[in-house]
Amino acid sequence: MDFNKYNFSRNVILGYNLSNKHPFKKRAGNATGYYELKFDETLENDLKVLSDLYINDVSFKILGSKTNLYITDNGYDGLFVDMRPQNSRIVFDDNTQSFIVSANTSVYEFVNFTMKKGYDFAEFAGIPGLIGAGVVGNAGYTPSGKEFSDFVKEITVFDFEKCETVKLVTDKNFFSLRTSFIKNCNKIKTRYFVKEVVLKSDFVGEDAVREKFDAQMERRKPGLYYGFKEGSAGSVWSNAHLKPILKKSFRKLLIENPSINANFNGATFSPNGGMQFITGPNTTDKDVAKLFVHTLNKVKELYGVDLHKEVMILDSDGEIDLETFIKRNS
Ligand SMILES: Cc1cc2nc3c(=O)[nH]c(=O)nc-3n(C[C@H](O)[C@H](O)[C@H](O)COP(=O)(O)OP(=O)(O)OC[C@H]3O[C@@H](n4cnc5c(N)ncnc54)[C@H](O)[C@@H]3O)c2cc1C
Secondary structure: OOOHHOOOOOOOEEEEEHHHHHHOOOOOOEEEEEEEEHHHHHHHHHHHHHHHHHHHHOOEEOOOOOOOOOEOOOOOEEEEEEEEEOOOEEEEEOOOOOOEEOOOOHHHHHHHHHHHOEEHHHHOOOOOOOHHHHHHOOOOOOOOOOOOHHHHHEEEEEEOOOEEEEEEEOOOOOEOOOOEEEHOOOOOOOOOOEEEEEEEEEEEEEEHHHHHHHHHHHHHHHHHHHHHHHHHHHHOEEEHHHHHOOOOHHHHHHHHHHHHOOOOOHHHEOOOOOOEEEEOOOOHHHHHHHHHHHHHHHHHHHHHHOEEOOEEEEEEEEOOOOOHHHHOOO
């Protein structure tokens, strides 16, 4: 597929090696095309071109910071669209006491901005990635159990099927645990691109937010430090699903029962920090599949529960589920 025949604002790089863009897997295949989506005067044109791709059934995926993504050794036969964080924008609306935030704003930048204004988004402290992805994946991490859905008031998306910008209504079925209507819709074909979000929280004053922020960052420090130092996935297995059943995180299970862990050619759960999933330079998808099968079986045997995958697995033909990944690599 020659993506340069479409009218993108900049060149699409063909045969791009995705290892360059993978924060935690050391080895990944090529994308047929790689494109940087910028939040500037070229955005509207590029969204219309992506809409052409949608209508013509040409596969594309839009990613933010790529911290919730597993790319296989096969790479991706489609256009890998990399949303850039430059020109991000946060505007405070005095009338509604809410924040209008472009999807390419980092969660880190947003929490710092709102903290200085005294609004309480400390629950988001330490969640990596961009705001758009946080909304799509309904990210969350706190002892209070709050997630993005607790703060989202409005979502503006580009609808590739209709080729227009629309506001989505977030009724009570829009979000569920670590997912959303948008995430589910985009699985097979990317229908919606989040452009902008309105987020609202209580005013409690800067000092009160900072206190919560510091406490949360203190708790998260070792996990985040090793997460980025070792290049690990924050959430291969969803704690949000595990905790209500066992009242324990996946890390706690690894500590209680070290036999849950294994090491297949570098595919393992790190002994450090949040004990997150890591790979080595020569780890293949087959090694990863062996680790996943081992872990799933051990947790089922010891605790009687099924683990839930949280990362998106991107294979040559697009997003695949865990069962397909294991079947293809056994
Ligand atoms: C060390 C570490 C700690 C973590 N801690 C947490 C945590 O506490 N809580 C938590 O929930 N997660 C956590 N994660 C997982 C991950 O950081 C979050 O899911 C985060 O929200 C992903 O953001 P991202 O920009 O990296 O998204 P990406 O990985 O780039 O994308 C994730 C998904 O969102 C979609 N997407 C991204 N932007 C858009 C958009 N604008 N429009 C439509 N779809 C879009 C992508 O297609 C993809 O399906 C952690 C990860 C790591 C590595």
